Amino acid sequence: MANKKKFLYVNRKAPYGTIYALESLEVVLIGAAFEQDVRLAFIDDGVFQLMAGQDTAAAGMKNFSRTYKALGDYEVRKFCVERESLEERGLTVEDLMPITYEDEDEDYAEKPSIQVVGRAEMTAIIAQQDVVLSF
Amino acid sequence: MSTLHTVNKSPFERNALQSCVGHLTAGDAVLMIEDGVLGARKGSSAAAMVQAALENSSVYALSSDLAARGIKTEQLIEGIQTVDYGGFVDLVTQHARTVAWL
Numbered sequence: 001m002a003n004k005k006k007f008l009y010v011n012r013k014a015p016y017g018t019i020y021a022l023e024s025l026e027v028v029l030i031g032a033a034f035e036q037d038v039r040l041a042f043i044d045d046g047v048f049q050l051m052a053g054q055d056t057a058a059a060g061m062k063n064f065s066r067t068y069k070a071l072g073d074y075e076v077r078k079f080c081v082e083r084e085s086l087e088e089r090g091l092t093v094e095d096l097m098p099i100t101y102e103d104e105d106e107d108y109a110e111k112p113s114i115q116v117v118g119r120a121e122m123t124a125i126i127a128q129q130d131v132v133l134s135f
Numbered sequence: 136m137s138t139l140h141t142v143n144k145s146p147f148e149r150n151a152l153q154s155c156v157g158h159l160t161a162g163d164a165v166l167m168i169e170d171g172v173l174g175a176r177k178g179s180s181a182a183a184m185v186q187a188a189l190e191n192s193s194v195y196a197l198s199s200d201l202a203a204r205g206i207k208t209e210q211l212i213e214g215i216q217t218v219d220y221g222g223f224v225d226l227v228t229q230h231a232r233t234v235a236w237l
Contacts, residue, residue: 010234012154044154084157123158126234127138134235 005130006037011046013135016061021049024135025067032074039078039129040071041122046135047085050096050114065097072101072113079114082122136231137162142171143237146181151236156184158234161191166218166226172200177212189214197223 009028013020031038042050049068056063071077079099086092093116102108117125126132140163144151152174155165165188167175174181175196188194189212198217201208208217218226227233 012236043158044150119157123160126158126232127160129232132138132232132234134237 004035004037006039006128007031008039008041008126008129008132010041010043010126010132010134011049012044014045014048015054015065016056016059020135021046022062022064024133025064027133027135028071028076029067029074032071032076035075038076039080039125040076041125042079042081043085043122044082045085045089047081047089047091047096050079050081050099051091052095052097069097069099072099077101077111077113080117080122080125081114082119083116084119086116137164137229139163139226139230139233140165141233141235142167142174143169143235145170146174146184147179152181153184155234155236156188159188159192163191164193164195164226164230166223167194167196167215168200168223169197172196172204172206175201175212175215176206176210182212185212185215195222195226 009024011021011024015021028040054063054065093114096114099113100110101113103111138160140155142152142155142165146152152171174185185194194215195218196211196215198219201217
């Protein structure tokens, strides 16, 4: 597509407590159909969206965490997780789900989608976008 | 080109303003709207954050939301400018993108 724009989805809320995280996923999936340059940012409590081992059975809610792993098939492969947000919550990238995509340019090698970035780098990423959608 | 950041939550209840201020690039603008304007009064524990933002960015507050909450212009942290809805639109058009901290 000619006019490819840089889209950033900013996720700052934990899942399940509010509808934001699920709504963000829905919009990302819809947006994926438009073949734009898509990136997801996980800041503040948004980092909890990617926690490994989410089990919502007893809470009676839909577990949408597996959807993040499917996003690679929709060309959504850039998950920028803010380092300071992880640290403030006592988390490391090891606490997050492994999320990968298949790189068609390298014989479909599995590559990590999650990239941990510092706050300064996150600030620079925001400043490079054409469109920023916040959740 | 610069970014307009809107903040619509009270800094005493949420970290939206704090997170916004932590992600500013020099030349950006911050616009406080809705309960975000509660952070615009001087003398509060949020004032230092706003002052940090004012060093390299402009900070605005929406006049109708200030008025609704009884906050007078003379009570604002020095350097905060007020805008009406037309000014809000101008700010959107003057920046390359808008980021909502909610």
